[in-house]
Amino acid sequence: ARGLLVHERIRVVVRGDGSGSSEIFRGALSGFSAEFRAAVGVSSRPTGWPQSHALSEGGIGLVAYVLSVPYSIGYTVLSTANDYSLPSVRLSRGLGPAVEAALPSISLAVSEASLSFLNDAQSSDRLVADLQGSVGESAWPITGFTYIAIRTGTTHFSRGQSCASRLQTVLFWKWFFQSSLVLGLEAANGFASLPVAVRDALLSRILRDVKCRGQPVYSLDPLRPLVGWSSAALRSLFVDSLSPAYAEKTGRRPTQLSQSCCSYGFSRAVESAIAAVQNVSRFDDEDWPSFGLLPSRAVPESSASTHLLLPLFQVAYVAILSLCGATVEEESACGFDGEAQFKLSPHVLALLLDEQITRWDDARLVALNPWLASTRAHNQSESVVVVGEAVDSETMSALMRCLAPYKSDLRLAAFRPGGAGVVQSSDKRVRSYVLGSKNAIGITPFVSAFNSRLSVAAMQLSDHSDGAVNPSPASIAACASTHTGQDSSGGRDGTAAIGDGTRGCYPLSDTVALFMRRSFSGAACAQRSGGGKSTAEQLAQLAAWLHGEEARQALSHYAALPAINASVTEALLSSITCDGISILAPPSPPPACPVGLVR
Known part of the structure; x- marks a missing residue:
């Protein structure tokens, strides 16, 4: 075809260093061609390539070669190709449509391999699956997993290590498999996320099998995290501003959000987040108290008798x-x-x-x-x-x-x-x-x-x-006014009302409120192992902190803060109960009976 310069020699460039990309690429080509397998084979090392191929160090070095040398061709991960706007080939399988490397086609290849993961998730020592040569006509066949290796049992430690440090490792991977932030980073960098069922199965194995001195380290955590729900945008606000401030308040100084107070999820639809709070999140086969940071207009009036809605910011x-x-x-x-x-x-x-x-x-x-x-x-x-x-x-x-x-x-x-x-x-x-x-x-x-x-x-x-x-x-703050006319048994008192455009109010605003249950009982009110606070007590204290001055200072750079009626808010917080008794304002104990003195 005109303009393709078919008379020019194709210059092939490959990785000149050890590379997982090379192993995946060579493994896929070996599956396509027995001749390639015999001549080149599968390896992460730069051995076996024809001597006419150019060698470049690192993925960026290979990309630089392709960009600077006319008529060259090489291989790299999808995110790097996208970052440098490199054209990529499509693969044709006989009479089927040509497939391009993109997140949808990679995700299809991952989904194909999911069944083998799920079949082996509870029994196999090595949770591996082959993504190469996927058979779906829309799946990209040159795909591979990135793996982690975790030691499951530890009885002896290097200096500075302990069961507590292993617990932090497990908490990190728990956050990793459940975090919406991780999903966003994966997509932004051209990596397909594992299906939810696979992520859950892998996390289940980590929580079950990673042990310290014979005991699962996850069972050693005296303070299980609360479960929070919101939209992605509000989750970011919580992670970036509120959680670090609360961690400093509690003295835990975490490196991850889940180690401070909360395991934080999000839903693309606010309605799903509301349902998660109303129906009580399932967490390790326990009913787990949860809260939501939600736009107040979205919360149905029908929840007023069982849940609180406390305004935080606009x-x-x-x-x-x-x-x-x-x-x-x-x-x-x-x-x-x-x-x-x-x-x-x-x-x-x-x-x-x-x-x-x-x-x-x-x-x-x-x-x-x-x-x-x-x-x-x-x-x-x-x-x-x-x-x-x-x-x-x-x-x-x-x-x-x-x-x-x-x-x-x-x-x-x-x-x-x-x-x-x-x-x-x-x-x-x-x-x-x-x-x-x-x-x-x-x-x-x-x-x-x-x-x-x-x-x-x-x-x-x-x-x-x-x-x-x-x-x-x-x-924006001018649009919020605090209700003061109802008593603490009302339900939505304390929530913010949107102004009518007067008093300099910007009308397209909404109140973000803390949404949570009013009453708890049973396991939610029981002390955790090691003398830790009950989860209901943790949740009530978090609610009180969110309505205090420290939280408002943490929010001041991110959001407009409405005026808060302190007496109404205090009454509402006091209505949070465990087994019918206020958590934050328990009744005073009866005075002790006087004891007579004997001379």
């Missing part, structure tokens, strides 16, 4: 935009000097998200922003590019709750099948897209847009160009 959602481009020169070229304030109303934003407004010269946008009529960037006809996360993401679900009073039939049509909206996988990617685009409006949490280079739309309640409120910690 979150807000904003529209970010790049009218003409990110640079001053681009803004100047289209007649926008950056001084004009861009305004939206909740109703007009809802119309944009439902594709009922699609152009910058729409009369409803111009009514809010008269200067748009003279801005050369849009030429009175440019389309508005709407950018956001998927409809079922926490950001978009929360925005729908905030906009529902202004447009009851809101569907977010721009982000549904057939819509013209640009869907991104995270708020970071939303910001990046808007920053590099013209005529784009993106939706992101306020905390993500704070101090960014992007313009943020002011918000007003009417669809006309009178006063508007800019999002800020002060205007």
